[in-house]
Amino acid sequence: MSNLFDPLTMLPTPYLFFTGKGGVGKTSTACAAAVALADSGKRVLLVSTDPASNLQDVFGVELFNHPTPIEEVPNLFAANLDPETAAEEYKAKVVAPYRGVLPDSVVASMEEQFSGACTVEIAAFDEFTTLLTDEKLKAQFDHILFDTAPTGHTLRLLQLPSAWSGFLDESTHGASCLGPLAGLEAKKVLYHEAVKSLSDGALTTLILVTRPEHSPLKEAARASSELKETGIQNQLLVVNGVLTSAINEDQVAKSFVERQQKALSQMPAELQALASYTIPLAPFNVTGIASLRAFFAPVQGISDHVQQVEVNADIPTLDALISDLEGSGIRVIFTMGKGGVGKTTVASAIAVGLAERGHRVHLSTTDPAAHLEYVFGDHSGQISVSRVDPKVELEKYQQEVIRQNADSLDEEGLAFLEEDLRSPCTEEIAVFRAFAELVERSAEEIVVIDTAPTGHTLLLLDATQEYHKEIARSSGVIPDSVQHLLPRLRDPKETSVVIVTLAEATPVYEASRLEQDLKRAGIPTKWWAINQSFAAAGTTDPVLSGRAHAELNWIQKVEQNAEGHVVIIPWKLSEVTGYEQLKELS
Incomplete structure (x- = not known):
C-alpha cells in the first residue's frame, strides 16, 4: 500500500461520497479533495450530510443549507444540510396547501404528525436526493462531494432510497407517522433516480476513508459490504494518517508505526479486494486553506532535531476524575464527544476504575458503530456489559405494541398499526425506549454509557419530549423508565457527562458546541478528558512532535473551558484493550 492518494487522477465521477468511522479524517480528506479539484479548474460543490458537521471549522466560514462560495478557493462552494432546518422547510411546504382548505383541527393534526423523527429523516433525504437528481446542479458543477456522517449514519442515509420507496409502495392507508402519504407520492420518481445515480459507477464513487487501526478498518469493511448490497459497487479505500517510518529512535514513533503496520497486515478481506491508497500523517492540524492544500503532499523538509514538548504537570490523570465521580455519588455517567476521540476506551476505563473501588457497574453503548467488545475484551467481577442493538430493539418493540393492541383493534386497525410500525422512525423510538431502560438500572448499579457520536447523542437526548408523545400514540403506554428519564438526566447529583x-x-470545537447544547437541555457536565495526547507522551519524532506542539494551544483552551476539571491521557505505546490495560489506564 504505497500509492499516495491523488484526487485529480482517482476521482473522475461527478458524485463523490466520503464515508468511514468517526474520527478517521473524512472531513479533512473531503475538504482537501474539494480544494484540489477546484484548484485544478473544476467547479466543485462540497456538501456535509453529517448532523455534527464541522465544515465551517475547517473553512472558517458560516455555512447554510444552500451553496456558499469559499472566497479563498475560486470554483469551490460548500453547504451544510442541517436536518432540523430541512424538516421545518419540508413541513411548511407540505402543510401550506391545506391551510384555509381543511378545518384548523385537521391542519393541527397534520402538523403534529410532521413533528416526529421521521420528518427529520425524510426532509434531510429529500434535500440529499435533490442534489443527486437536480439537472441545474449537474450543469453548474463538475463534481459534487458529500462529506457524509459517521458510518452508522451513512449506511442509513444511503439505504434510504430503497427504504422509503419500499415503504411508499407497501402503504395502503394514506397516513402514518410520516404524515399524509399523498404528499410523498410524487417523490417516488425522484427516489428511483437517486437509487440509479448511487448504483451507477460512471456517476458515483464511494471513498471509504479509514485509519491504519483495527477498529476503523473493521468498520470500513462492514460499510463496504453493506453498501455493495445496496448496489454501490464503485468503491476505493483511502488509509489516512500513515506514518511510514520513525526517523529517530523515539519509542513512541516506533510503537506508532508498528501498530499501524500490524493493523494493515490484518486488513479484512473485503478491503483487500479494493483499490487502496494512503495519505501521510500530517504534522499539523487540518484547518484553513493552506493546510488543506498541503494535506496530500508527502511530509518534506521537517527537521530531525525537535525539542520534546512539555505539558502542564498540574493536569491530573484519569484516576482523579474517577475519584471525583465516586465521591459525588454519581449513578449515571456518559462519555460524549466527536466520533473517533476514544469515548469507548474512556468509558471502559471509568467502569473498570469504579469496579476496582468495589462498586457494581454496568457498561453499555448506544453507538450504532460500537466496538465495545473489542476494547473491553473479557470482563468479570463487578462489571456487566451490554449494547443497545437497534434491530433487536425494533423487533421487540413491534411485537410488544401489537400484543398490547391485539384485543382492542379490528382487522383493519391492526393492519394500519402494523404498517405504522414498519415506518423508518419506529427504530428510533425503540432505541430511545431501550436507552431509558438502561438509565433505569442506576437504582441497582452505576451505569456507564458510551454514547453515539455527538449528532446522534443530541438528537437522542433532545427528543425526550417528542418520544413521550410518539410512544403514547403508538402503544398508549408510557413506561416508567421514559417518564423518569429527563429528571434523571438533569439531576447533577445523579448524572454526569464526561466530555x-x-x-x-475540530474535536475541541465540537466538544464546546456539545457542552453548550447540553447546558441548554439542562444536562450537567463537569469533567473533560483529553485523550491520546502526543504532547503528554513525550515524543521527539519530527512528525509526531509537530502534532504535539499543535496540541498545546488546544490543551490550554480546554483547561480554560473546563475551569480546571480536565484530565489528560497520553498516547499509549500499545493499544488499550482488555481489563488489565484498562485498569492501568484508570
Whole structure:
C-alpha cells in the first residue's frame, strides 16, 4: 500500500461520497479533495450530510443549507444540510396547501404528525436526493462531494432510497407517522433516480476513508459490504494518517508505526479486494486553506532535531476524575464527544476504575458503530456489559405494541398499526425506549454509557419530549423508565457527562458546541478528558512532535473551558484493550 492518494487522477465521477468511522479524517480528506479539484479548474460543490458537521471549522466560514462560495478557493462552494432546518422547510411546504382548505383541527393534526423523527429523516433525504437528481446542479458543477456522517449514519442515509420507496409502495392507508402519504407520492420518481445515480459507477464513487487501526478498518469493511448490497459497487479505500517510518529512535514513533503496520497486515478481506491508497500523517492540524492544500503532499523538509514538548504537570490523570465521580455519588455517567476521540476506551476505563473501588457497574453503548467488545475484551467481577442493538430493539418493540393492541383493534386497525410500525422512525423510538431502560438500572448499579457520536447523542437526548408523545400514540403506554428519564438526566447529583476530546481544533470545537447544547437541555457536565495526547507522551519524532506542539494551544483552551476539571491521557505505546490495560489506564 504505497500509492499516495491523488484526487485529480482517482476521482473522475461527478458524485463523490466520503464515508468511514468517526474520527478517521473524512472531513479533512473531503475538504482537501474539494480544494484540489477546484484548484485544478473544476467547479466543485462540497456538501456535509453529517448532523455534527464541522465544515465551517475547517473553512472558517458560516455555512447554510444552500451553496456558499469559499472566497479563498475560486470554483469551490460548500453547504451544510442541517436536518432540523430541512424538516421545518419540508413541513411548511407540505402543510401550506391545506391551510384555509381543511378545518384548523385537521391542519393541527397534520402538523403534529410532521413533528416526529421521521420528518427529520425524510426532509434531510429529500434535500440529499435533490442534489443527486437536480439537472441545474449537474450543469453548474463538475463534481459534487458529500462529506457524509459517521458510518452508522451513512449506511442509513444511503439505504434510504430503497427504504422509503419500499415503504411508499407497501402503504395502503394514506397516513402514518410520516404524515399524509399523498404528499410523498410524487417523490417516488425522484427516489428511483437517486437509487440509479448511487448504483451507477460512471456517476458515483464511494471513498471509504479509514485509519491504519483495527477498529476503523473493521468498520470500513462492514460499510463496504453493506453498501455493495445496496448496489454501490464503485468503491476505493483511502488509509489516512500513515506514518511510514520513525526517523529517530523515539519509542513512541516506533510503537506508532508498528501498530499501524500490524493493523494493515490484518486488513479484512473485503478491503483487500479494493483499490487502496494512503495519505501521510500530517504534522499539523487540518484547518484553513493552506493546510488543506498541503494535506496530500508527502511530509518534506521537517527537521530531525525537535525539542520534546512539555505539558502542564498540574493536569491530573484519569484516576482523579474517577475519584471525583465516586465521591459525588454519581449513578449515571456518559462519555460524549466527536466520533473517533476514544469515548469507548474512556468509558471502559471509568467502569473498570469504579469496579476496582468495589462498586457494581454496568457498561453499555448506544453507538450504532460500537466496538465495545473489542476494547473491553473479557470482563468479570463487578462489571456487566451490554449494547443497545437497534434491530433487536425494533423487533421487540413491534411485537410488544401489537400484543398490547391485539384485543382492542379490528382487522383493519391492526393492519394500519402494523404498517405504522414498519415506518423508518419506529427504530428510533425503540432505541430511545431501550436507552431509558438502561438509565433505569442506576437504582441497582452505576451505569456507564458510551454514547453515539455527538449528532446522534443530541438528537437522542433532545427528543425526550417528542418520544413521550410518539410512544403514547403508538402503544398508549408510557413506561416508567421514559417518564423518569429527563429528571434523571438533569439531576447533577445523579448524572454526569464526561466530555472526551483530542487536543485538536475540530474535536475541541465540537466538544464546546456539545457542552453548550447540553447546558441548554439542562444536562450537567463537569469533567473533560483529553485523550491520546502526543504532547503528554513525550515524543521527539519530527512528525509526531509537530502534532504535539499543535496540541498545546488546544490543551490550554480546554483547561480554560473546563475551569480546571480536565484530565489528560497520553498516547499509549500499545493499544488499550482488555481489563488489565484498562485498569492501568484508570
